[in-house]
Every structure is written in C-alpha cells, then in structure tokens.
Amino acid sequence: MDAVFADFSTNPAQLSNAVVTHHRCGIAPSHLALGAGGYIKVDFTVDGREENDEAVVTVTVLGASAPMDVLLNGKALAEQLTIPADGAHSDPQDIVLSAPGELLAIGANVLEVRSPEGSDTLLRLRAVSVVPEHESDAAERARAARAANRSVIAFSAEVRSPGATAWQPAPRLLVHIDMGERAMPAHLAWRGADGSEAAIGLRADLTGFLGHRRTADGAVTEYRGSLADRWTYPEGTTAARLHRFSTEEGHGGTWYPSGELRLLLDDGGAPVERVSWTDRRSTTASVVLSSADRPDVRKPTGELRDITRTVVGIEASDEFDAAGEVAENLLSKSRSKWLGDGDSAVLDFTLAHPAAVTVYRLTSANDAPERDPEEWELQGSHDGGRWTTVDSRTREHFRQRYETKEYAVVSPASYAHYRLSITDNHGSEQTQLSRIQFLTAESAAGQVQGAADFTGYRTSLGGDPVGYRGTTVPGPWSDTPGGQEGQETGQALQNLLAGDLGETARGLDDAARLIGKLAAYLQNS
Template sequence: MGFDVTYADFSAEPARLANAKVERQRTRSAGSHLALNAGGSVTLRFEVADPEDVEQATLTVTALVSKLGSSIGYAPMDVLLQGEPLVADLTVPGGGDLPQDNVLAVPGHLLKPGTNTLEIRTSGKARSMLWLYRITLDPVWERGRSERARTAEAARDSVFSYRTERRLAHSSSSSWQSAPRLLFHLDRDERSLPAQLGWRTADGAESAISFQSDMSGFHGCYRTADGTAYEYQGRLGDRRPFSQETENLSASTLHRFHTEEGWGGGWHTSHELRLLVDDGATAPVERINWRDQRGNSGVVVLHAATTDVAVTRVRASDEHRANGEVAGNLRNDRRTKWLAGDDTARLDFTLSGPAAVASYSLTSANDFPDRDPRDWTLYGSADGKAWTPLDSRAGETFTGRYETREFFLRATAPGYRHFRLDITRNAGANETQLAQVSFAEAPAGQAFTGYYQRHNEGPIGYRGTPVAVPSSSTGLPASPRVASELESAVASLAETAQTLAALAAQLRKH
C-alpha cells in the first residue's frame, strides 16, 4: 500500500538510503552534505506500490546555499517529479550557517506504480554552491515518518571521535591550539542523537558543548581544574556503530548500567544506558548531562556501587511473637519491625553465601525513639562459632522513624557468611527494636543517580547499577564475591571428603 519509508541522507559517505537509488552529476561529497555546482543534479529513484492510496505526499529538501566570500550566495534549484516541475528557481536563503527545510506538496496524481523519478538540479547561472543535506518523502497523512526512520538509522553510528581545538576565552590575541581527541558514546536505546553534552571530571575540570545537527562538529567551552576558561570546538574525525571493541578505543571506562525510572511512587525498569566520555583527561568522569535531538534530557552522577547481600536466616535473643514482631521481619523492606523485650539484644544473621561485606544498614522502627539502638558491635564468622569483631559504635542516634543509616567497615570483611549484631545499649526504653538490617558487598563498579526528562514532560528519578561484564573466557563476572564463593565451595568439598574418608574407615573396621 502506498510507498515505504523513503529518504536520502547525504551526511554520510556513502549516503544512507531507504527505498531510493541516487544518481549524481557535477556534485561532490563534502562530509556533512552533498555540494552541487552550477548545473549539478541529484536524481532519486523510488518505488511506489499503489499510488491511488496516496492523495498527496510531502517532500522535504534540506539544503543551504554557500556564501560568496562575505556575501550571500546564489544557487536557485528546480525540483521535478517524473520530469514535471514541482517548483522552479526556488531560492534557498543564503548566507546562513544552518540548513533550511524546504517543504513541498507533491500531488498524488504525479505518482505512478513502480519506479518514480525525483530530480533536484541547480541553475547553470548559480554563482555559489547548493549544499544538499537530505531528502525525505512521505504520504501527507504520515508526515515525518521517513525523517524519524532516518534519524533512528543515523543513531546506530553512536560512537563519535572528534579532532578538537581550544583557545583562551576573551583573548583577542590567542589562536586555536590543538587539543586531545574527544571520544564519546551515549546510548539509552532510544535511537536519538545528542544535541548537547556536558561533563565534569573528578579533578574539577568541566566541559559543555553543542553539536551541529548532522554531528559534523561542535562548539562549546572548557574550564580547567584551576578555573582557566577556554573556547572549545571540534570536527568529526570518525563515527562508527557500537561494538564490543568500543572500549578498546579508549583508556577511559565504558560504563554500562541497568537503569530504573522513578515515577508514580515507585521505580520501574528502563533501557540499558551506555556511557563513554574520553577527552584526554587523566581524572575519571564523575558527572554527565545531555539533551538529545528529540528534546529529551538527563543528568547522571557516578558513584561507587555496592551490592546488597541476601540474608537467608535471622535469629534473635528475644522477639515479640504475639504481635508478629519477629526477627524475620528484619529481612524485608516492608514497614514491619522486630521487637525485643529488653534494653539489650543480640541478632544473628546467615547470608546465602560468604560475602566480602563492606557496609551494613540499620533502619529505625515506626515508634518510640527510646527503643533505638545506641551502642553495638558487629561480628563476623565463617562457621557461626568463632566470632571476629568488625565494627563497634557508641552513642548513635536516629533522627526519624524508618530512617536508614549506613555504616562502613574499616576493612572489608573477608568472605564471612555469618554476622552477629550485639546491641549493648539502647536509647533508654525497656525494649529494643529495628525495622530492617541489611548488608552490602564491596563496590562492584560504579552506579549512578540523577534525573531524566522527556520532551514536554516533567523530570523523573533516574538511577542505575553496573551491568556485570565477563572478565575472562570463563564468563565469570569480575567480583570479589565469586572468589570467596569458590573458596567456600573448595573448603566445603574438602570437609565433605574428610567426612567420607572417616566414614569409610569406620565401615572397614566393622
């Protein structure tokens, strides 16, 4: 029915084409566009299945007339369909730096079944060049369809490398000086190219840039860690699709995140986010913000990530079973609690496996602040029998109900499976209570927190945790927990072997 997505995108070499074959005369590729000399032409052949379904079509020719030195250029064009003129001597505004979208109506009766021919040609009297960026053609009721498909296809080449220059800000005597290459990749799986990008490195240096719509270059500013400001510009050097080899292009880290969006009172799974910004700095990037060509924008602040460890069992020295305020409630994040009928208490936790715990969190309960723990010691054990003190606290307070406080160990626990929280004093009551206790492993990479805002919508929460990437041909993720679990498994097998050997010896005696 009708005709398929149809476009010719000359911002790439070779041109990106959909339902189109292109012939050129007196033209040359100029990187971001096709340059037509006087008398030059571009012929686009496209297929139409059933023209009776198309009452009218929308043709968009994106073009710019080059300057004549400091003067406005002159390069009128003719647009013909099946040899019939749609417009003659159309003068695209000259002298500017941004291409113009020239939208023309195509009568449906000019379309025919099979191959159709669209021709764009410049006058032999042209005094400058016509720069042709792209051509799109859609049924009038589906206007913009081909442009959306074009930008989505262009977004596949999402790894960009720019040759850059800097010069001192507000200095009439300084000239542009070569600067390190800028390599970046930003993909939220929305198939939209960035329009603006900003970033800050851990040493305090920061940059903010804005791109040409065809990504051929950028202009912006750069400030060093000591506060010196520069103008900053770049020209596209290379562009390619993302692949597993992308990280090999850069000394910086390629970040990959599982993400969630916060709205409606909860967190919801979103697209994977990939980030790479390498401007030659030795300090790592700690903040990135962007706006894409659809008007969506976001900010991420990178920070160390910890991984919660699963608790499989909790035992308490005392618990209030009559009201269901038992130790097992400490494992979940629902608004339940554990209550002990004493001003001191002991909690024993068993994890799903040995874990290199780096921190633990306590959450205050719903009422009676004087039941909050004040003094305690955390112990770790490999077998649940021999205990090693890991962290001691005195005089701690909670400022609110259901407040979660995180406490970091001075040294990461070496793969313990059992943990004991020995509460030796509370805030003055005869009972002691908590809503939740959790444990987290050592940082497993970098996470992020920030916000995301879709075009014409309000901002929402945005957060991410690192995607586990295999570190070797074994496919095992690079994690301290893997090593500790393997060590535990080896120890367990050794113990089992010893037990079986002893049993075999006894059977021989009898």
C-alpha cells in the first residue's frame, strides 16, 4: 500500500494520498486544534496489499493531548487515549497504533481522529500517517486525566462614586482564566468593546475583590465584590462569553505550542477586547482580541440564523393580561398577539447570551390596522440600563393582516438586551403586534459573528516577556451535559482542509481518483 501522510504543521497542510475534512477544528499556524466533539477524517485509498498486511497508524500531537478516539473504517483502534505533557514546551509526540489487515479495504478507506464529547482539553494534531507495519515502531501510550478545580467564579459586585458613602449594586462579575497551570488570578484588568475599563485585586482566598472602573461615558467609580458562587469547569459557563484558544509562545523567532487558554470575563457590560492578569504563581499575561464582535473581520455568508428562541425575558410597558394578549405572544409562531394601551409602547427583550442582531421581523396582528406601529426604534444594551439605537423606522405600513416585514439593522453590535420602542402608530389609542423575530448573520466559518483570536505577551516570575498568541477553537463545545447550542438538530457540515496535493496525485490515475473523491465530497455537502 502507498503511504498516507497529512502534515498540519504547515499552511497549507502537506497531504500525501489523503483528503482531509474537519469539524469543530481551529487551524493554527503549526497544528489543528480540536475542541470537544471535533474530529478530522482522512480519506485515503489502498490500491493493493497482501491479505495479512498490517499497517501502523501514527498520530502526532503537541503537548498534553486531550482524550482521543481513533477509528479506521468505523472500527475503533483506540478509545480515550491520552499522552502526558513532557516539559513546558513539549516537542511533538507520537501515538502509534496497529491497524489489523482485515480493517483495511481495497479502495476507499477513512481514518478518523476524534476529540470526545465532553472533553475539557484541546486536542492539538501535528500530523497523521498510515504506513505499512515495517515502517514504524510501537510507542508507549498512557491514560491521563486532567484534574478539575473550582476555577469558574461569580462575584456579587457593587460600585460607589468618589466621595459617596453608599454602595450601589452592579451586575455580577463572572471570571474563568485557565492557561493550563491551575493558578488562580491575583490581579485583573480589562477593557470592554464600548471603551469601559476596570482593574481589580482579588483576595488570596478568592472571597472578594477591590478595584476601580470607568464606564463608557467616562464616569469613574470604586468597584468591589464578594464571592457569590464557584464551580468546577465547565459548570457555570453555560451561555457565557467563553473563549477557548490554542496558544503558542514566541522564543527566538520560533513559535512553540503552549497549551490551551480558556478566557471568560463578563462584567454584565460590553464584551471584553483586552484582558491583562497576574496569577498566584506570578505569571503575567496580556492579550488583545483581534476580532471580538467586529463583523468586518469575519465576513458574513449572507445566511441568517433565527435567535428568537434565545429570548429568556420579555417585558412590555403595557399589555392586556385579562384577554391573554400579552407580550409573550410575540415569541410564538401561533396567530396570537400582544396589545397595549396608548399610541406608543416599550418592549424589552433579554437574550440568554449577547448576540449581534442584523435583521429583525415584525408581523402585524389580526385586526385594526390603525393599531399597527408606524414609527419605532430598535435599541441595544449591555446592562439593560444604557441603550444605543441600532435601527429606527418612520412612516411604516403593513398592507394586510399577519404580514411579516423584515428590517436590516443599520448598526449591528453584540448586545444582551434589545428594546423595541414604538413612538407612534396609525391613529389608535392602542398598539398591537402579532410576532417579533431576531436574526443574526453567520460568519464565513459557520459560527455566529463575534469569535476572536488574540495576540499579546506573557512572562514568568523572573523571566523575560515572550510573545503569546492564540487561535480560536470554534465553538460551541459540548462540555456540559446535553451540550450547548451546537447540539441543535443535525450535524454541522464538515469542512474540507486546504492542502498541498502535489504529492497526492502522482499520475493520471491518481489524479482522476482524487478529483472523483473531491467531487463526491462536494456533492454530499
């Protein structure tokens, strides 16, 4: 059989007798990073072999590997395999497996490498190969489990203006920063996408913090908090603004893998764009997210995703509760309606997690066209207190009952709260609607806009600063029972890995086979 090889340490990947597809996989400069439930499939061909020929499968990983499943043509070669780390900057390490001859088929074969659902560690793949048995030696395999700790922390927060005596409640602060060293933060500073800033020092026992913050409009306050809850990751992170990165450090002009960074910092305001911290081991790091909530970085595909079902709270300035014509009906697909007194009204919606609404739809109710909204504003807010207008409409008309009209948002940005402020209708003393829908644009990578990579630096106690960079591992991840949003009906489309195919098609027959394989992939997609 011809050797099969896929080297992910270069861009594009170097492929020999292989076509690679991937799912939930980040493409870093020197490896592929698989999150929980992620996998690659290596499609290769065996032209001929002896009946008892065996093959050796080698999977090369960087650093401490996540649990790994390896399957050949649907049959498991290994399940839940791990390999321990070897030093701070581990060299590539090989996991070598035997593939019995009876598992190999003449013609098409598929090798799968999977990061199991529920894994809390990234699987970083450097290379995969399948070669005849005599070309490879066996390597030691080991199982290891990453000890969990209570590293997800929620604080009840308060603020106080300089010179004031009374503290005022503020949104809770949720923190989880893990560079794989199990060292809790001692100091934190961050900047929000709206220009707000904060810096805090945490108590040694993590029961509270003290610091200061500046709001987006420049107001300065004291800032303090007390421990409200604490969980073992991934508990406490559901629907939170969690980032996961496959990271590298720069030494002498060369980048080395440096493990995974999980970053979660939510103060109830705008998503963070810069975070700096020092942990209990005196390791300092500072990162700036390169594309957080910037739709110009990840271009939209034009496909829209309805996120109305993520609304977890709705309030109306008025509603007819006795008649059942309440604001909650706006989220229903049935031909019910919301009705309120007055020629104006305010409808507030809270999402389970922040999202950039790029399109919204309004559906007229069953009767009385004079109750239809004519003028309104759609506003967004990070905290439910300060509002920013993202779209406004005047002189709008619904031509018929139960007509749905779609509106593009002029200034989309990620918000946790949205408000439809109706300022006038068509002459009635009551205002009504049948339905409202919120939609967001998908990015070119198939994820909701807002994913980010980062660049920065880090330094250890007594050491010199070194470059620090990270590649987003695309979510959602299935770290919690039942999964997160990625557990929706159907499986995400696999992605074809770009690669240098020069070594794959070594003749006309090979080229024809490869083209057929690619055509089949595109047809099935």
